[in-house]
Amino acid sequence: MPSVPSLLRRYPFVTATLVVAVVGLVLWTSGATTQVGWLFGGYALVIAAVQLVGMVKDLRSGNWGIDILAITAIVATVVVGEYVASILIVLMLTGGEALEDFAANRATRELNALLTRAPQIAHRLADAGDNAEDIAATSVMIGDLLLVRPAEIVPVDGALVSPEASFDESSLTGESIPVTKQAGDAVMSGAINGSAAVTVRATATAKNSQYQRIVALVTEASASKAPVVRLADRYAVPFTIVSLLIAGVAWLVSGNPVRFAEVLVLATPCPLLIAAPVAFLGGMSRAARNGVIVKGGGVLETLARARTVVFDKTGTLTTGTPAISAVNPAPPFGADEVLALAASAEQYSSHVLAASVMRAARDAGLNLVAADSASEVATFGVLARFGTREVAVGKLSFIASHAPEAAAAELVGGELAIYIAIDGRFAGSIIARDSVRSNAKATIAALAALGVKRNLILTGDAQTTADQVADALGVTEVHADCLPGDKVDLVRGIAERPVIMVGDGVNDAPVLAVADVGIAMGAKGSTAASESADVVILVDDISRTARAVAIGHDTVRVALQSIWLGIALSVGLMLVAAFGFIPATAGALLQEVVDLAAILNALRAIGGRRDAHVQRVPAPTRAGTPDVAVG
Numbered sequence: 001m002p003s004v005p006s007l008l009r010r011y012p013f014v015t016a017t018l019v020v021a022v023v024g025l026v027l028w029t030s031g032a033t034t035q036v037g038w039l040f041g042g043y044a045l046v047i048a049a050v051q052l053v054g055m056v057k058d059l060r061s062g063n064w065g066i067d068i069l070a071i072t073a074i075v076a077t078v079v080v081g082e083y084v085a086s087i088l089i090v091l092m093l094t095g096g097e098a099l100e101d102f103a104a105n106r107a108t109r110e111l112n113a114l115l116t117r118a119p120q121i122a123h124r125l126a127d128a129g130d131n132a133e134d135i136a137a138t139s140v141m142i143g144d145l146l147l148v149r150p151a152e153i154v155p156v157d158g159a160l161v162s163p164e165a166s167f168d169e170s171s172l173t174g175e176s177i178p179v180t181k182q183a184g185d186a187v188m189s190g191a192i193n194g195s196a197a198v199t200v201r202a203t204a205t206a207k208n209s210q211y212q213r214i215v216a217l218v219t220e221a222s223a224s225k226a227p228v229v230r231l232a233d234r235y236a237v238p239f240t241i242v243s244l245l246i247a248g249v250a251w252l253v254s255g256n257p258v259r260f261a262e263v264l265v266l267a268t269p270c271p272l273l274i275a276a277p278v279a280f281l282g283g284m285s286r287a288a289r290n291g292v293i294v295k296g297g298g299v300l301e302t303l304a305r306a307r308t309v310v311f312d313k314t315g316t317l318t319t320g321t322p323a324i325s326a327v328n329p330a331p332p333f334g335a336d337e338v339l340a341l342a343a344s345a346e347q348y349s350s351h352v353l354a355a356s357v358m359r360a361a362r363d364a365g366l367n368l369v370a371a372d373s374a375s376e377v378a379t380f381g382v383l384a385r386f387g388t389r390e391v392a393v394g395k396l397s398f399i400a401s402h403a404p405e406a407a408a409a410e411l412v413g414g415e416l417a418i419y420i421a422i423d424g425r426f427a428g429s430i431i432a433r434d435s436v437r438s439n440a441k442a443t444i445a446a447l448a449a450l451g452v453k454r455n456l457i458l459t460g461d462a463q464t465t466a467d468q469v470a471d472a473l474g475v476t477e478v479h480a481d482c483l484p485g486d487k488v489d490l491v492r493g494i495a496e497r498p499v500i501m502v503g504d505g506v507n508d509a510p511v512l513a514v515a516d517v518g519i520a521m522g523a524k525g526s527t528a529a530s531e532s533a534d535v536v537i538l539v540d541d542i543s544r545t546a547r548a549v550a551i552g553h554d555t556v557r558v559a560l561q562s563i564w565l566g567i568a569l570s571v572g573l574m575l576v577a578a579f580g581f582i583p584a585t586a587g588a589l590l591q592e593v594v595d596l597a598a599i600l601n602a603l604r605a606i607g608g609r610r611d612a613h614v615q616r617v618p619a620p621t622r623a624g625t626p627d628v629a630v631g
Contacts, residue, residue, distance in 0.1 A: 013047070013094035021087055040083035047090045048074040069240055069267045076261035077584055085265055088588030092595065119155040119189060119211065123147040125199065137206045144202040148193045156189045157209040158200035166194035210538075239567060243267035243574060250578035259580060265587035266573040266594075274595070275562035275602040282605030283555030289607075291539045292548045293522075299534045302517050303552030307496040309444075309452045309545075310511075312503035313459035313469055314353075314434060316521055316542065320504065322353060322416065322434035324360035328409060329428040338428050340366040342420050345384035345393045348374035353418055354382075356432055357393075392421040396462065397481070399426065408464075416465040439543045441473045446546035450553060454496050458487045458511070487511040502545055519545055551607070558605040566598035 009015070020043045024036045048071045055068060070093055077086040123132035125145045132147045137155040140146065145161065148154055154167070166178045169191045178194060181187060187200055190211030206212055247263035280297030287294045294300055311317050327335040343361030346354035347368060361368060374384035381394015383402075392402045396419050400406045403421035409429040411417060416434060420427040444455055456477040459466045463480040470478045479490055488511050491499055501508075501515035504522075512518030513532040520533035521540065537544045570591070577587055 011094070014091075017043075017047075017087070017091050017094050021091070024087070037081070037083045040087045041078045044074050044078055044083075044086035044090050047093065051093065069243055069264060072244070073261065073264035073267065076257075076264055080258045080261050080584075082258065082261055082584040085261070085584035085588045088585065088592075089265060092588065092592055119153040119206075122155040123149070140202050140206060142202055142204065146200045146202060147197060148200055149197050150193060150195050152193050154187055154189050154191045154193065154200065154211075155209075156202050156206050157204040158187050158189075158202045160185050160187050160198065161201050162198040165196065165198040168192040168194070235563060235567065239267070239570075242571065246571075246574050246578055254580065256580075258584070259578065262577045262580070262582060262584045262587055263574045265584050266570055266577055266582070266591050275566060275598040276559045278599060278602040279555055279559035279562055279605040282558075282603060282607070283551055286555075286605065286607040287535075287548060287551050290544065290547055290551070291537065291541070292544050292551075293536045293538065294548065294551075295534050295536075297555075299517055300552040300555045302498045303500070303535075303549045304556040306452050306498045306500050306517065306549060306552075308454040308456070308494055308498075309447050309500045309502065310456045310458055310491060310494075310515070311475075312501075312508050313457055313461055313466055315504040316502055317440045317457065317469055317473065318434040318436055320434070322356050322432035324356055324430060325415070325433050326431040327360075327428070328431065330426050333422060333427045336364065336366060338420055338422075339364060339430065340368070341386070341389070341391045341422060341427075342393045342418065342430060344368045344371065344386065345374065345382045345391045347371070348384060349376050349382045349393075353416075353432060357418065357430060360430075390423055393418060395419065395460075395481075403427075411464060411468075415468075416461060436469055436472050437542055439541075443543045443546050444473055444475065446543070447549060450546065450549045452500065452549060454494075456490075456494075458482050458490055484508075484510050488514050491515050500545070500549075502542070519548065554607065555605045558602060562598045562602040565601055566594055569594045569597065 020039060024039050027033075027036045027039065051071050051074075055071065070089065074086050074089050077083070077089065119137045122135055122137045122140045122144075123146060124135050124140070125132050125147050140156045146155065146158065160181045160183055163183050164180065165187075166180050167187060168178050169188060179191075186203070188211065189204075189206070189209035243264065247260045247267070250263050251257055251260040277297070280300060283300045284294050284297060287300075314320055314322075327339050329335045329338045339357070339361050343358045343366065346357045348371065358368065369386060371384040371386055374382060376382045377394070377398065381392060381398040383390070383392050385391075390402075392399055396406060396408055396417070399419040399421045403424055403426040406419055406421065406426040409417040409419075409431060411431070416432055418430045418432065420429065447455070454477075455475050456479065457466055457470050457475050458479050460482050461480060463478070466478045466480040470476070479486070482490070487508075491501060491511050491514055498516035500517045500519060501511050502519045502521070503512055504520060508520070510532070512520060512534075517535060518533040519535040519537065521542065522533075522536040522538055535548055537548075573582065573587065573590055573594070576582055582590065
């Protein structure tokens, strides 16, 4: 925690105000009351001039604020001789920055923890030998063998070489229970090793590792300003008018100009200027604690207003790791020949099914060969040449353009087909099964309960496959065989807005960017998808989509409650002061209490720790309503 001297240096106006107050107290005790008035009044007018300069700059840039109330209150109290009240108002204004900074630091504690924990050192091992060489984490190369000592942070993404290990991934996923890994399992940078030293084989450089990606997202997120903060600014004009009207009427009816100052002392801007930003920083912090990076407070506000959700299918509503269940060759081709050539061609594809085909071929003991040339037609398939043989692998429509006799395979629920043509002849199909996520249906129901009533599936897969997934989840609107451009056009054409788009692949990046809120399943998804999205889910759990919307609702509610709490208390006290029941000095002290109440209420947006431990959307209750943790 910062020391008192460092805090005083950090906030010079607060320091100067306190010094003036202490000097004034000394003068008053010595009987120099006239000098106290000149000191307090002169200093207050200097601060009012500084505030006026800042207000004029804001007005020129088109930003309307309520600094005019504070300036008017300072001048009014000085004019009527309420010097103690004027210095209290100045202390409130200069101390507002310190209060905001403290509250913001409290709200962003979890976000800042990510930045301060970035791994700096790695212990590199020779493949033969036990001596570890300490190197900078940024110097680690793919394939390096690294030693991770007990309780150390994993420096880069890697694969576990040791037989077994336990890692704390709470700072990455929000999961408080340590995760046990076996040899060959992926280990994320930023995870904390357990009680035994282990070895890890680097699979990515520091720059491209999961932890550094999170740090980059957090840095971007923490620098944003929410539209609701601008909404709070828009309360300034009516609040200023009401405050001046109450003060003017009080002066007119009473005939006492002191009454004008007594009312305006209670009409200060801090609840509007501080409470909303604190609430949104708290909401972003809460989301990060739940394994969700939100790139800005404005995203939380849009999530709270969302009315439509659009899902990609593969890797989003489904697990994204389909397994090959059958190879159906068309004569005269054999099953091994079809699988081997298809897998060799799929080496040049970025589609999620490519890895499944290659894995099935290797498991069958088949050799994959390098192509002389290969090209991928995005979302359609791959065309590769091996010597004199031309192999096309992909969708039925793509294969039919090379082999007109291509026929659709018969599929059952959850299955999808990859088609193959060899030398212009239809060579058959490979059947894969990609299971629907166990909590996908509950997530859709949870979103509906949160006001996101309309749901769609947009996918590049075949209509029959998409329909099977939609039937299993209760989704009635499906658009299949979509190119990336088709998805963009469909999302732009949706009338029920704001629209959330949830996806995970490279082909989802354009539509994530054009949606009102793009949510990327970043645990296994592409960097391109994460960079173009507004929200990145760091764990492979679609229920965090509903969690993000719930946090958005909570954050906006708390922000608006804080704004209205400050306004209501200020207006109520102004009405009381209008009848002469609150002296100016007492009013200035009461306004400090109003400010503190608004800020403390805004800090509620950080949320309780309980929702950090809810790792999935529970199944629907007997009544069919999902039990969603919203904090």
